[in-house]
Amino acid sequence: MEIRVKSGEKLSVKQSLFYGFQSVLACNLFLGPIVLIGIFQMNVQQSAAFIGMTFLACGIATLIQSGFFLKMQVIQGVSFAALGAIVAVVMGGGWQTLVGAVIVSSIFIILLGALRIFSKFVRIFIPGLIAGTVIIVVGISLIPVTFSSVVNLPGNANVNFFLAGITFVLLLIFMRLGHMKNRFAKILSIGGIIYAIVIGTVIASFFGQVNLEPVKEAAWFALPKVLPYGAPKFDIASIIVFCVIMIVVMIESVGTWFTLTELSGEKVDEKRMDRGVVGEGIGVLIGSFFGGLPITSYASNTGVLVLTKVFSRYAAFGAGVIAVVMAFCPKLLYLIAVVPSSVIWGVYGIVAISVFMSGITSIKKYPSTERNNLIVGISVMMTIGVGLLPAAMVGAMPGVLSYFFQAPIAIGSITAIILNLVLRARPEDQAPEPEKVTEVQPEEVVQAAV
Incomplete structure (x- = not known):
């Protein structure tokens, strides 16, 4: 794949902010908090504060990872694999109990990285085939979310699908323009996500889906609170659950890192992987003091990179700066929030396809051996199947199982890992030797991550 800008290449401040803003929009950092806002029925003031805290936590974590630890183009966002556990813990023990569990589990993850345990876990349990399967599982789980989210949007369903479809097609056009041999077309392709969102939002305004009143009323500046829910409470059962959840979240992140190595040809060796684990743990720990939630490296950003082919970590650094600034400026938060959800989901559809195909x-x-096909096929089946289970059935499961079965990505990933251990690999199941010997091959990266 053509790479326009490599990971280590510097960008100007304007370029970093431009590409970073594109990732912030496409990754839809609002989505995690919006889901929880709906579940907990927060009022406008609570919602604004919650979104601000989330952006601050995600921005800090992104700056830490892209600037100092993993040093790759990763965008940190609230993990969907943790949402079920978040709801269960808050319902049972309150937000203070959740914060206590996140603090302890993030320290646990930091120790796994600092003691170089996590990379050994990856070598044993996540070889190249499993890493690729995890990426497929992430993509598979994102694709139906795109459709179901558009279906469940308030308002006229036909209008919502029309706007999502228009934005989808616009982005496709900008992507294809990038293959033409002129500079103007390349500019349109690189900034295609922003242009598609802007045009989609303008079209949506004619259907009454853009309301600028919240932007006018929002304050320009607001200070986030430290420990907004009060002193954390430490419940052993919640802490154990979140330690397990954080391992699943890290598996989700590692899948994203492997996707980046596939696309960019970069290495993630033992030292870099453990450093990334430490960085992610530190990001979650710092964010928890501002009411932040478990955070992962967003797979949806790899879809953005497939479209833009700009892999510079300075773009991620720009995204982190933007997220932090927005946390201090509610007016900017609301400015992004006015983008209709139908438009965002139109872009998200392309992003989900890109993740799946990577x-x-x-x-x-x-x-394509029987063993390899079974691992991939069963993992995909479990991901789709778990997503279709009735909420009442999942809620009736024992506590820990209930947490996991509310996260199809976690179930699909765990299924792949277990099958890899149960169905022992034979020589004919391995990748051909020539694919594994060159220094920059992703398979070499995966096998060396120990």
């Missing part, structure tokens, strides 16, 4: 690409080097 997973397919990463496993193509492996032969």
Whole structure:
């Protein structure tokens, strides 16, 4: 794949902010908090504060990872694998209990990285085929979310689908323009996500889906509170659950990192992987003091990179700066919030497809044997199946199982890991030797991550 800007290449401040803003929009950092706002029925003031805290936590974590630890183009956002556990803990023990569990579990993750345990876990349990399967699982879980989210939007369903479809097509056009041999077309392709969102929002305004009143009324500046829910409470059961959840979240992140190595040709060796684990743990720990939630490296950003082909970590640093600034400026938060959800989901559809296809690409080097097909197929089946289970059935499961079965990505990933151990690999199941010897091959990266 053509790479326009490599990971280590510097960008100007304007370029960093431009590409970073594109990632902030496409990754839809609002989505996690908006889901929880709906579940807990927060009022306008609570919602604004909650979104601000989330952006601050995500921005800090992104700056830490892209600037100092993993040093790759990763955007940190609230993990959907943790949402079920978040709801269960808050309902049972309150926000203070959740914060206590997140603090302890983030320290646990930091120790796994600092003691170089996590990379050993990856070597044993997540070889190249499993890493690719995890990426596919992430993409598979994102695709139906796009459709179901548009279906469940308030208002006229036909209008919502029309706006999502228009934005989807606009982004496709900008992507294809990038293949033309002129500079103007390349500019349109690189900034395609922003342009599609802007045009989609303008079209949506004719259907009454853009309301600027909240932007006018919002304050320009607001200070986030430290420990907004009060002193944390430490409940052993909640802490154990979140330690397990954080491992699943890290597996989700590692899948994203492997996707980046596939796309960019970069290395993630033992030292870098453990450093990334430490960075993610520190980001979650700092964010928890501002009411932040478990955070992961967003797979949706890899979809953005497939479209822009700009892998510079300075773009992620720009995204982190933007997220932090927005946390201190409610007016900017509301300015992004006025973008209709139908428009965002139109973009998200392309992003989900890109993530899914990058997973397919990463496993193509492996032969289509019965064992390999079973691992990929069963993992995909479990991901889709768990997402279709009735809420009442999931809620009736024992506590820990209930947490996991509310997270299809976690179930799909765990299924792949277990099948890899149960169905022992034979020589004919391995990738051909020539694919594994060159220094920059992703398979070499995966096997060396120990």
